[in-house]
Amino acid sequence: MIFQESENVELKEIVTDDIEKEIIAFANCNGGKLYIGIRGDGTVIGLPDPDSTALQISNMVRDAIKPDLTMFLHYETIEEDRKKIIVVDIQRGTDRPYYIAKKGMRPEGVYVRQGYSAVPATDTAIRYMIKETDGDRFEAMRSLKQELTFEAVKQEFQLREVDFEICSRTQFFY
Numbered sequence: 001m002i003f004q005e006s007e008n009v010e011l012k013e014i015v016t017d018d019i020e021k022e023i024i025a026f027a028n029c030n031g032g033k034l035y036i037g038i039r040g041d042g043t044v045i046g047l048p049d050p051d052s053t054a055l056q057i058s059n060m061v062r063d064a065i066k067p068d069l070t071m072f073l074h075y076e077t078i079e080e081d082r083k084k085i086i087v088v089d090i091q092r093g094t095d096r097p098y099y100i101a102k103k104g105m106r107p108e109g110v111y112v113r114q115g116y117s118a119v120p121a122t123d124t125a126i127r128y129m130i131k132e133t134d135g136d137r138f139e140a141m142r143s144l145k146q147e148l149t150f151e152a153v154k155q156e157f158q159l160r161e162v163d164f165e166i167c168s169r170t171q172f173f174y
Contacts, residue, residue: 001080003042005116008032013039015056018118020064020100025111025118026090027069027098028129032113037085046083054086066101069093097121097129 005011009032010022019034026032036057037047047053054075062070074089103109110121110129121129150164157164 003035003038003044005040007113007115010034010116010118011038011040011042012036013045015053015060019057020060021111021118023061023069023073023088023090024065024098024100025113027072027093028096028111028121029092029113031072031090031092034088034090035085036088037083044081044083044085046081046085050077050084050086054088057086057088064101065098067095067098069098094133096133097126 003009003011008026008030010026012019012022012034013036015036019036022034026034036053037050038044054077058070058073058075061073062068072091072093074091076087076089077084078087079085097105097110099105099109099111101109105126107120107123107126110126111118112121112125113119154164
């Protein structure tokens with residue numbers, strides 16, 4: 001298998017603190033795979049103890065990333081060129097934005113995937129993620145214009161030759 005970094009693939013030789021950023025970026029965007037035991041150039045170096053490495057990453061995610069992201073990660077140890085590596089499959093989370101707990105929900109704590117790397121999210125991107133996952137949908141939002149009329153609907157009914165008055169008085173029960 002040829003390993004190459006992309007928008008949804010990140011290669012790491014060993015576990016470092018910046019893995020948190022990569023995991024957060026994938027979870028805040030469209031998900032991705034993190035391969036541990038592979039150099040950035042795609043050379044497989046393997047891991048001496050993949051089980052303890054997976055546990056280290058799992059603990060790091062549980063302790064350092066908020067809100068809880070553990071249910072969106074899947075760990076797998078695979079063998080490539082007779083060397084063991086870890087694949088962490090990260091799905092897009094449902095409670096975005098995810099962030100580094102000690103840095104908070106600020107650009108220096110929230111990351112997104114941009115091209116082949118994790119970058120700090122903008123304030124606008126953070127607000128958008130909050131709004132998108134907060135259940136605030138267009139249909140449920142309150143209109144700022146309170147002088148509402150049915151003129152546009154009446155015109156559409158006239159165009160389709162439907163009697164608006166009859167339709168507006170009819171009630172449907174299910």
